[in-house]
Amino acid sequence: MLNVYLFQILNGLGLGMIYFLISVGLTLIFGLLNFVNFAHGAFFLVGSYLCYTLVSLTGNFWLALIAGPLLVALLAWALERSLIQRIYHLPHTFQILVTLGIALIIQELSIMIWGPVGKSIPTPEALQGVVRIGNFAYPYYRLFLIGFSALVAVVLWLLLERTRFGALVRAGSESTEMVSLLGSNIFRLFSITFALGVGLAGLAGVLSAPLRGAHPFIGPEVLGLAFVVVVIGGMGSFTGALVAGLIVGVVQSLMTSLWPQGASLMIYAAMAVVILLRPHGLFGRA
Amino acid sequence: MTTKTLDTVAASPGRRRFKGRLGAGTTLAMLAVMVLLPLVLPSATLATEILIFAMAALACNLLLGFTGLLSFGQAIFFGAGAYISALAMIHLNAGLIGALLIAVVSGCVLALGVGMLCIRRKGIYFVMLTLALTQMAYFLAYTLSDWTGGDNGLLDVPRPPLAVGETTLISFASPLAFYALVASLFALIYVVARRITDSPFGSTLLAIRENEQRASALGYDTRLFKIMVFVLSGGITALAGALYGMLLNFVPLSNIELLMSEQILIMTIIGGTGSLFGSLLGAGAIVLLGDLLSSIWPRWMLLLGVALIAVVIFMRGGLWGGLSSLLERRRGSHTKPHKEAGHD
Amino acid sequence: MTDVLLETRDLALAYGAFRAVDGVSLRIARGSIHTVIGPNGAGKTSLFHCLTGERRPTAGRILLDGREITREPPHGRVGLGMSRSFQVTSLFQELSVHENLRLAAQGIDGWRALNFWQRLNKRREHLARADEILERIGLAERAGVAAGELSHGQQRILEVGMAICPRPKLLLLDEPTSGMGIDDIPSMTSLIGELGEDHSILLIEHNMSIVMSISDTITVMNRGQVLVEGDPETVRSDARVRDAYLGEAA
Numbered sequence: 001m002l003n004v005y006l007f008q009i010l011n012g013l014g015l016g017m018i019y020f021l022i023s024v025g026l027t028l029i030f031g032l033l034n035f036v037n038f039a040h041g042a043f044f045l046v047g048s049y050l051c052y053t054l055v056s057l058t059g060n061f062w063l064a065l066i067a068g069p070l071l072v073a074l075l076a077w078a079l080e081r082s083l084i085q086r087i088y089h090l091p092h093t094f095q096i097l098v099t100l101g102i103a104l105i106i107q108e109l110s111i112m113i114w115g116p117v118g119k120s121i122p123t124p125e126a127l128q129g130v131v132r133i134g135n136f137a138y139p140y141y142r143l144f145l146i147g148f149s150a151l152v153a154v155v156l157w158l159l160l161e162r163t164r165f166g167a168l169v170r171a172g173s174e175s176t177e178m179v180s181l182l183g184s185n186i187f188r189l190f191s192i193t194f195a196l197g198v199g200l201a202g203l204a205g206v207l208s209a210p211l212r213g214a215h216p217f218i219g220p221e222v223l224g225l226a227f228v229v230v231v232i233g234g235m236g237s238f239t240g241a242l243v244a245g246l247i248v249g250v251v252q253s254l255m256t257s258l259w260p261q262g263a264s265l266m267i268y269a270a271m272a273v274v275i276l277l278r279p280h281g282l283f284g285r286a
Numbered sequence: 287m288t289t290k291t292l293d294t295v296a297a298s299p300g301r302r303r304f305k306g307r308l309g310a311g312t313t314l315a316m317l318a319v320m321v322l323l324p325l326v327l328p329s330a331t332l333a334t335e336i337l338i339f340a341m342a343a344l345a346c347n348l349l350l351g352f353t354g355l356l357s358f359g360q361a362i363f364f365g366a367g368a369y370i371s372a373l374a375m376i377h378l379n380a381g382l383i384g385a386l387l388i389a390v391v392s393g394c395v396l397a398l399g400v401g402m403l404c405i406r407r408k409g410i411y412f413v414m415l416t417l418a419l420t421q422m423a424y425f426l427a428y429t430l431s432d433w434t435g436g437d438n439g440l441l442d443v444p445r446p447p448l449a450v451g452e453t454t455l456i457s458f459a460s461p462l463a464f465y466a467l468v469a470s471l472f473a474l475i476y477v478v479a480r481r482i483t484d485s486p487f488g489s490t491l492l493a494i495r496e497n498e499q500r501a502s503a504l505g506y507d508t509r510l511f512k513i514m515v516f517v518l519s520g521g522i523t524a525l526a527g528a529l530y531g532m533l534l535n536f537v538p539l540s541n542i543e544l545l546m547s548e549q550i551l552i553m554t555i556i557g558g559t560g561s562l563f564g565s566l567l568g569a570g571a572i573v574l575l576g577d578l579l580s581s582i583w584p585r586w587m588l589l590l591g592v593a594l595i596a597v598v599i600f601m602r603g604g605l606w607g608g609l610s611s612l613l614e615r616r617r618g619s620h621t622k623p624h625k626e627a628g629h630d
Numbered sequence: 631m632t633d634v635l636l637e638t639r640d641l642a643l644a645y646g647a648f649r650a651v652d653g654v655s656l657r658i659a660r661g662s663i664h665t666v667i668g669p670n671g672a673g674k675t676s677l678f679h680c681l682t683g684e685r686r687p688t689a690g691r692i693l694l695d696g697r698e699i700t701r702e703p704p705h706g707r708v709g710l711g712m713s714r715s716f717q718v719t720s721l722f723q724e725l726s727v728h729e730n731l732r733l734a735a736q737g738i739d740g741w742r743a744l745n746f747w748q749r750l751n752k753r754r755e756h757l758a759r760a761d762e763i764l765e766r767i768g769l770a771e772r773a774g775v776a777a778g779e780l781s782h783g784q785q786r787i788l789e790v791g792m793a794i795c796p797r798p799k800l801l802l803l804d805e806p807t808s809g810m811g812i813d814d815i816p817s818m819t820s821l822i823g824e825l826g827e828d829h830s831i832l833l834i835e836h837n838m839s840i841v842m843s844i845s846d847t848i849t850v851m852n853r854g855q856v857l858v859e860g861d862p863e864t865v866r867s868d869a870r871v872r873d874a875y876l877g878e879a880a
Contacts, residue, residue, distance in 0.1 A: 036410055086599065092410045093356045097555060097598045100548065104591030112585050220544060224421055231414055261429040268421040275407055275415045486736055486753060487746035493733045496722035503682065503716070505708030505737030505796060514744060 003136050008253045014142050014211075016249025017149035021204035022222060023229035024156065024241040025197030031173035031236030032193050035084070036092050038099040041223030042106035043198045047072050047205020048214035049110055052119045061124035065206055072202025077195040084194060085187065103219055111216045118215040145207055152203065153242060160238060169193060173236055201226075228271045234284020243282060312563040316476055319566065320469045327574075330461035331533065336566075336573045337465075337472045338530050343553040343565035344479060345522035350551070351559035352483060353515050354495030358547040359400050359416035360523050362423040363393045365542025367524025368531040369427065369434055372443040382446045382458070389528035390521045397520020401513045408498075420544050427542045440537040458532075468529055475522055479562055482518070491515055523550075556593050558606030567605040635660040635830050636681075636712075636800055641690035643676050650676035651687070652854035658800070658847075663826040665833040665841050668851035669874055674834050675717075677851070678804055681832070682714050683707050694800065709740050711799035715792070717808050717834075719785045723778035727769055727788060730777050731760035734795035759795055767791040767821065783814030787821065794825060801831045807840060819844065842866065850874065 026040050047068055054064035079102070087098050127141040160166035168189055201222075205214075229248055233240025248267055255263035274281060323333040342364055349355040371389040374380040380388060404415045427434045434440055445464065447457040458464040482488050493501040494508050502508050531537045540546060549572075557568020572590065579586035597604050603611070636658040643651040651673045658664045666674050679685040681692065683704035692700045694710055702710065722730050735756040736743055751757065764770045767787050772780060777788060790806055807818050815837065823844050825831060835841050841848065841862070848865045850858045852874045858865055865871055 036413075083595070090598075092413070093354075094598050096356065096413065097551075098595050100552075101591040101594035101598070104594070105588055108585045108588035108591065112588075116584075224417070224544070227414060227417065231418075235410075261425050265422055265425040265429065268418045268425065272403070272415055272418040272422065275411050275418065276403065279407060279411050481749075482746045484750060485746045485748050486739065486743050486750060489729070489733060489750060490736070490743055492725060493722055496724055497720055500716070500720045500722065500792075501733075501737075502705045503708070503714055503720075504734050504792070505705050505740065506743060507703075507705045507740075510744065514746075 004257075005254070006136065007138065008257065009250060010138060010142065010146070012250030012253030013246060014145045014149075014249070015253055016246035017146055017153070018204045018208050018245075019225060019229050019249050020153065020242050020245030021149055021207070022201050022226045023233070023245055024153075024238060025200035026226050027230045027233070027236055027238070027241050028169070029194055029197040030230070032169050033088060033190055035088060035194075036095050036099070037198075038096050038223060039102040039106065040099075040198070040201050040226055041219035041221070042103040042110075043072055043076065043201045044205040044222045045110055045214070045216070045219045046075065046106060047202035048121075048209040048212075048218070049114050049119070049205075050202070051206040051209040052114070052121050052214050055121055061210070065203075068206040069199045069203035072205070073195040073199030076198035076202075077191055080191050080194040085190070088190070103223070107216060107219055114214070114216070116216060118213050120213040121209040123210045141210055145211075149207065152200075156200075157238065165189075165192070225267075228267050230281075231271050232274050232281055234281025237281065237283040240281050240283030313477065313480065316563060316566060317473065319570075320473060323469075324462060324465050330465040332573070332577055334461065334465045334468050334533055335530075336570045337468045338526050338533065339550070339553055339573055340566040340569035341472055341475060341526040341529075342523050342550045343557060343569045344475065344562055345519040345526070346550045346554040347557075347559060347562065347565050348479065348483075348491075348515055348519045348522075350554055351561065351564075352488065352491045352495060353512060354498075355512065355515075356413055356551075357404070357416040358413065358544060358551070359404070359420050360519075360550045361420050361542050361544060361546035362400060363397055363520040363523035364527035364530070364546055364550070365423065365427060365537075366396055367393050367527030368537040368541045369440060370524075371528035372440050372531045372537050373433065375444050375446060376442070380446075382448050385446065385532075386525060386528055389524045393524020393527075394517045394521040396524070397516045397518075398513065400520070401516025405509055405512045405516075416547075417544065420542075420547055424539075424542050424544065427539060434537070434539070437539055439539055440531075443531045443535050443537055445532040445535060464533065468533075471525070471529070475525075476562060476566075479522075483562065487511070487514070552590055552594055556590075556597055556604050558604030559602075561603070561606040561610075564604055564606030567609070571605060632657075633660040634658065635695060636832065637693045638681075639691045639693070641677070641680055641687050641692065643673075643680055643685055644688045649854050651680060653690070654851070654854070654856055656849060656856070658830065658832055660799075660830050662846040663822070663831045663833060663844055664847045664849070665835055665845040666849045666851060667835065667838075667841055668857070671853075672851040672874075673854040674851055675804075676854075678802065678834055681802060682712075705737075708737055708796055708798075712802060713793045713796050713798035713800075714802040715789045715804055715806060717804040719782075719789050719809075721777040721785060721788060721792070724776055726774050727777055727780065728760050728764065728773040730788060730792055731763050731795055732756050734792035735759040735763075738796045763791050763795055766794075768817075783810055783817070786810050786814070786818060790818070790821060790825075794829065799830060801825065801829045803831060803833045803835075805834055805836060807835065807837050815840070 022040065022044055026037060029035050029037050050068040050071055051064045054067055055061055058064075083098070083102075087095055123141045127144050130137040130139050131143060160169060172189065225248065229241060229244045232248070233242070233244030252263045252267065255266070320337070323336065324330040327333045342360065346357075346360050349357050367389040370392045371380075371385040374388045375385045400416070400419055403419070404412055407415055428436055431437070445458050447454040447459075449455060456463065458467055483491075490501065490506055490511055493504075493506070494511055498508050527541060530541065553568040553572050554565055555568070556571065557566070558564025575586060575589070601607060634657045636656070638654055638656045641651055641654045642649060654673075654677060666677065668674050676685065680687045683702055683706070687700060690700075691698060694707075694712060697710070699707060699710060722733065725733070736753065764773055767790070769780075769784060769788060769791070772784065777785065780788060786806060786809070790803065793801055793803065803822065806822060807815050810818060819840050822831065822833070822840070826844060833841075833845070845862055848860065848862055849856055850865060850868075850871050857874055858868045858871055860868075
């Protein structure tokens with residue numbers, strides 16, 4: 001019985017790390033660029049499908065793991081240069097509507113390319129099978145998922161805390177005046193941050209593909225969950241995205257066996273309560 | 287959080303007269319469209335669907351176009367109106383008027399609650415709150431599958447006749463008769479909404495959209511106005527939802543989904559925010575496009591994405607904005623072309 | 631005994647440990663132009679926020695005509711006879727100049743503005759009031775233009791015009807000349823002077839030549855407290871005032 005709970009908690013941690021990867025990108029973009037990206041879920045989708053294509057072409061998951069997120073980031077970079085950059089100055093309402101349009105376009109294009117039926121992606125050979133500790137068994141791939149995303153979180157943290165790029169992003173998120181002092185470099189900083197944030201959503205898409213496959217209509221669901229995590233953690237907060245991502249993941253996982261719709265209901269209720277009572281979330285700045 | 291539109295500025299006395307003519311003109315045009323729709327279109331059912339969504343878009347426009355509130359909550363009222371009226375007919379044996387009235391009242395009450403909660407926050411937090419509440423409504427409807435049919439939808443929704451006691455006055459079984467009912471309700475709502483937007487209340491909504499802080503400093507209790515417009519919008523949207531259930535004889539779960547909110551928003555924006563006639567244009571264009579294209583090119587929604595981006599970036603006035611500036615040019619008006627997209 | 635219109639008693643506004651307003655007691659006489667000046671960070675704007683209701687004071691009271699209004703929200707103060715202008719121009723940019731003023735006049739309707747069944751032209755008094763103010767502030771020729779299309783100077787004038795639309799007992803003006811060009815300032819000065827003939831005005835202003843020429847009473851604030859109060863002559867010659875301003879320059 002205890003093993004069942006342990007199993008669910010580990011699953012929840014994995015799910016939580018996926019949520020973290022999606023949300024941290026969203027929160028970085030909001031923090032620095034003050035930009036609301038409703039197309040974030042759609043990029044997750046692209047990540048999953050790229051994983052499918054790369055794995056079926058080369059049979060190599062590791063290649064997909066590296067190339068997939070990079071391609072998504074490249075796509076985001078191109079989109080930022082051509083379109084997103086023009087709407088930073090618009091009110092949030094307009095940003096939401098434009099990115100909603102982008103999400104719709106990406107979703108429909110994905111269906112044109114990959115068809116309306118979902119695709120499944122095999123677990124990489126090296127990570128098939130289960131780990132056994134006593135009478136407890138747990139799939140290798142799920143363990144890898146937790147470990148790998150934890151590694152990404154550490155690297156990301158170091159990037160934000162220990163590098164010049166990170167210092168600029170943090171300074172920019174603190175105050176817009178700081179950003180304007182950067183002059184012309186600011187556009188490069190914005191492009192890179194946008195590509196990085198969206199690339200992380202792509203990475204989450206790749207990582208979850210062997211577990212959940214790739215589905216054309218998953219975008220809005222992913223976006224909704226990412227907003228739950230970002231709001232509960234506090235908009236713009238790295239720590240918030242991590243903690244809230246794990247909480248939401250574990251709660252959802254524990255409740256799937258009991259009452260799955262109840263889990264979603266509860267999660268969105270929590271989001272509403274947080275906005276009403278503590279709009280800056282658990283870790284956001286007041 | 288403002289949405290600039292063409293409909294709002296009377297640039298000169300000449301233009302003001304023009305706008306007055308245009309206002310009366312759109313009411314006539316609207317009536318003409320309603321008579322012609324079922325004649326021109328392949329089916330009266332399609333025409334009915336257009337007017338139902340035009341109703342929902344018009345209600346959404348009161349929030350977005352006139353008050354500047356971008357809400358993802360419209361599906362709550364649309365879905366609730368559909369479910370509640372259907373349940374009232376199935377379980378309480380409610381008649382036509384009863385079912386529609388129950389839908390409107392429950393839409394108003396729900397919107398009162400949703401509005402009172404959501405207006406406590408502004409900007410992006412307001413948007414997030416409406417999003418969270420819509421998701422809650424969806425999962426609630428999903429969970430209460432004994433009542434709503436869950437994923438399968440609520441089946442066997444009747445389309446009752448207009449009756450006094452046991453005597454049937456008008457049956458709406460034929461598509462054209464039901465169209466006539468929906469068209470009359472739409473006309474009524476359109477005229478009422480026009481009157482409301484031209485009232486002190488309506489003018490204050492525009493003030494709130496333009497600059498809420500200033501409106502408040504001028505003595506307006508802006509929260510009260512925002513709650514009122516929520517209630518109005520919720521009631522109309524719920525009516526549209528109830529009619530949609532009667533049209534399909536079925537309430538799908540997708541009625542209360544976030545995507546329904548998005549669809550209504552897209553119709554409103556593409557039609558033209560801040561213009562009631564624009565809502566009819568937007569709903570008409572999108573429902574028609576869907577009907578024409580979905581069989582030959584199932585990915586037609588791609589166009590909606592492109593149109594949405596184009597309208598926000600290049601043509602804030604939407605279809606209505608484009609149409610009315612065209613009309614104005616045709617009249618050879620000497621007034622300076624109106625600055626459309628505000629100060630950008 | 632002067633006739634006091636607005637009174638604050640030991641008003642305080644603290645942000646954490648920082649006391650932006652620290653025990654200010656003001657008495658504004660009916661019919662006077664009363665100006666609050668002080669170096670940057672003296673607490674003028676925080677005081678103003680307490681008076682308009684944007685901030686709730688942490689201690690003290692505000693009385694208008696002897697009536698307690700300390701907890702009244704911003705919109706509630708208009709009906710009681712207070713009206714304000716903004717330091718950063720705050721108009722309904724997309725609406726016409728005339729509509730800006732009409733909305734300003736309609737604001738005192740309170741609950742009646744919720745009427746959604748009346749036609750606008752039934753409320754003739756608001757239309758007439760807007761026309762009257764248009765003449766008074768000299769913008770009649772631009773009545774139909776969107777407010778956002780006015781020149782900056784004209785926008786500042788409209789800003790003040792909107793504040794007088796509700797016929798307030800007390801007019802609160804927050805740096806009306808802020809951001810105005812040298813050429814536009816005289817017209818604003820004369821407008822405020824004229825308004826002073828039939829309104830009581832509380833003015834916050836940086837431009838010393840205006841302050842000295844039109845004020846009846848000047849209150850000098852420093853570090854959240856009242857430093858000196860008196861007529862322009864008294865204030866001009868007070869050594870403490872010069873010190874406070876020199877302190878700012880240093």
